[in-house]
Amino acid sequence: MFGSVQAWSRRHEKVAAVLRVAPLGALCLLTTVLYAGSGAPDGGVHPGVIWYVGVSAALVVPLVWRERPRLSFAVIALVSFVQWLADVGPVPANVAVLIALWGVAYRCAFRWALAALLVTEVGVLLLLIDRLVxxxxxxxxxxxxxxTIWLTGLYARTRRHYLEGLEERAERAERERDQQARMAAAAERARIARELHDVVAHNVSVMVVQADGAGYALDHDPEQARQAVTTISRTGRAALAEMRRLVGVLRENENADPDYTPQPGLDQLEKMVRESAVPARFRVGGTPTDLPEGQQLAVYRIVQEALTNALKHGGPGVRADVEIDFTGPDVLVRVSDDGRGAAAPRSADGHGLIGMRERVGMYGGDVSAGPLRGGGFEVLARLPMAEAT
Structure with a gap:
């Protein structure tokens, strides 16, 4: 189909070239008829008609070669020079020189346009020398x-290049837009994958720790084992519910009903801390502000990940303090525990701190995590409220 469009375009260009020559050809034909009708003194055909018709045809026909402007101008200039040498007077078809000059300025490089201008200027000088003083x-x-005609050709050429550049930039912008859309989709999938990792890592860690505790307490403290099993059941259901929500976003089935459950935020933070497997004290300093949903989710996930780390590495009987401070220009999130701190074994495949830094970095903040003097571990995150807003 594209080839047929190109063929139609070439035919259209040829027809347009003929139509551009048609007015000048019609003028030459009309002048020839009038010139021949005047007749010779003896009533015959005027003797200059043959020269007139031949010169006019030789000047007009090359204008059809629109795609070869240099050849067209060269032929017309040569015919005009032969006309001057043969002492044949100017005819209306000599306007073809100016039309061909415009074509060279419009379609060829500047050096060829300048050469055509100089040749035309020489022709003007020869015409004045031959006919006038x-x-x-x-x-x-x-x-x-x-x-003037030469400059209009140069301007049209510059304009054509400008429009071609605009079309090229528009096509490139469209390709870049499609690429950005694909990159945005990939980034969104990566974000959801990180969300899925956070959910699974937190809940599975809680379930593993509680299962281990239930196994140890099964013979000595059945009530504590029963509570641990209850916590495992509740955590598993919460993990399944949130995994269904995240996996539903990744589905490509357009007929599936999307889940519009909102992301957890500051409203759910106290409940999450209270239901955590790590006994924790929750405090809020200052007046909570209306943070964007993304920043609320970042605070929620930071606290969740910090409590998970306390549960995994803090040791038995670990307790935590969760503090959210709104008194300054930044939102401060501090999660500390009284666990083993520096003595706790480090996991080689942990991604919790990396995820925290990525979340906080999106809002221009920073996060630090490390053991405390005398034992325990602390996670401190700062999120600028002004930039977030």
Whole structure:
């Protein structure tokens, strides 16, 4: 189909070239008829008609070669020079020189356009020498006409290149837009994958720790084992519910009903801390502000990940303090525990701190995590409220 469109475009260009020549050809034909009708003194055909028709045809026909402007101008200039040598007077078809000059300026490089301008100026000078006594004013008048037509051709060429550049930039912008859309989709999938990792890592860690505790307490403290099993059941259901929500976003089935459950935020933070497997004290300093949902989710996940780390590495009987401070220009999130701290074994495949830094980095904040003096571990995150807003 694209080839047929190109073929149609080429045919259209040829037809347009013929139509551009048609007015000049019609003028030459009309002048030829009038010239021949005047007749010779003896009533026959005027003797200059043959020269007139031949020169006019030789000047007009090359204008059809629109795609080869240099050849067209060269032929017309050569015919005009032969016409001057044969002492044949100017005819209306000599306007073809100016049309061909415009074509060279429009379609060829500047050096060819300049060469065509100089050749045309020489032709103006030869015409004045042959027919009149040349003066500077007469030569200037002819040159102004020639240079004006030449400049219009250069302007049209510059305009054409500008429009072609705009079309190219528009196509490139469209390709970049499609690429950005694909990149955004990939980034969104990566974000959801990180969310899925956080959910699974937190809940599975809680379930593993509680299962281990239930196994140890099964013979010595059945009530504590029963509570641990209850916590495992509740955590498993919460993990399944949130995994269904995240996996539902990744589905490509358009007929599936999307889940519009909102992301957890500050409203759910106290409940999460209270239901955590790590006994924790929750405090809020200052007046909570309306943070964007993304920043609320970041605070929620930081606290969740910090409590998970306390549960995994803090040791038995670990307790935690969760503090959210709104008194300053930044939101401060501090989660500390009284566990083993520096003595706790480090996991080689942990991604919790990396995830925290990525979340906080999106809002221009920073996060630090490390053991405390005398034991325990602390996670401190700062999120600028002004930038977030």
């Amino acid at each position: 040349p003066t500077f004013g007469m030569f200037s008048t002819g040159s102004i006409l020639v240079v």
